[in-house]
Amino acid sequence: MKRKRIWKKIKKANIIKSCLKALNSFRQIAPIFFGLILLISFSLAVIPDSFYRKIFTGNNFLDVILGALFGSVAAGNAITSYIIGGELVERGVSIIAVTAFILTWVTVGLVQLPAEILMLGKKFAISRNIVSFFMAITVAILTILTLSFI
């Protein structure tokens, strides 16, 4: 019954019109999208994965901030952050720093920021990235504190 109602609704509406509308949205964002992918590819080529292994100092407080900072600048798949994070832990980098690193890797995007500003608004994009940065440090500390009680 419900399915029939939905189908009726879709039939009534103009499917082609909606497709054209969506296509137009993609056409509008094409320069931002291709520009963004070019920028991410550039950063991936210029900054090798090995770079992240060299940046930590051994000081827990400084490392958590460094982890969050470098995770914010980095771009790429979340899996890459897990692999780098796993290696960092094995090399003795504190788990808090690694957690902050993998969190900002996914939630903060300095490389994506210009595209986010253009598509979702300047105030929104900037405040979202700043809040996510500090939240990553908070979540990293809370996660490790909680794990220490388990």
Place this chain on the structure above:
Amino acid sequence: MRKFFKKLKPKWIFFGIVSSLYIVLLFLNFSLFRDALEQFARLLRQVLPVFGIVFIFMVLSDLLFKTKKIIKFLGEKSGITGWIVVVIGGVLSMGPIYAWYPLLSDLKEKGMKDSLVATFLYNRAIKPALLPMMIYYFGLPFAIVLSFYMIIFSVINGILVGRFAKIK
């Protein structure tokens, strides 16, 4: 010349700047230029299927959810329903974060509130498909505790961003 730049939209300026970065790289370091282009092709192959899904969502949302409905579920007075929709949507959505910008921008124009957009984006950090990988590297307790905090803090993140975005 000045008039030309004034007429040029920011999105084309952005594209122009990034493209010129590649032109500079082509002359300065060809192997790095080739690496960057290889990364570009790889990323494109990764993102295009996700764009297909986003396209289907955009068509369906246009067909099924008119502005009034979006305002009801994701607008200022959406209440707890809005939060639940974006938390689940954010967790289930796949692909890179920027592939979802067009849909979110579309929904935002139709009345989706800033805090819900931010919560959706924050929850993209939790991916059920990637959990085995996280468990392998950091252990099950870490994955559970982190995912739990991420969901809770996604809502706090949304509330804060919503407030900051309103400040004039």
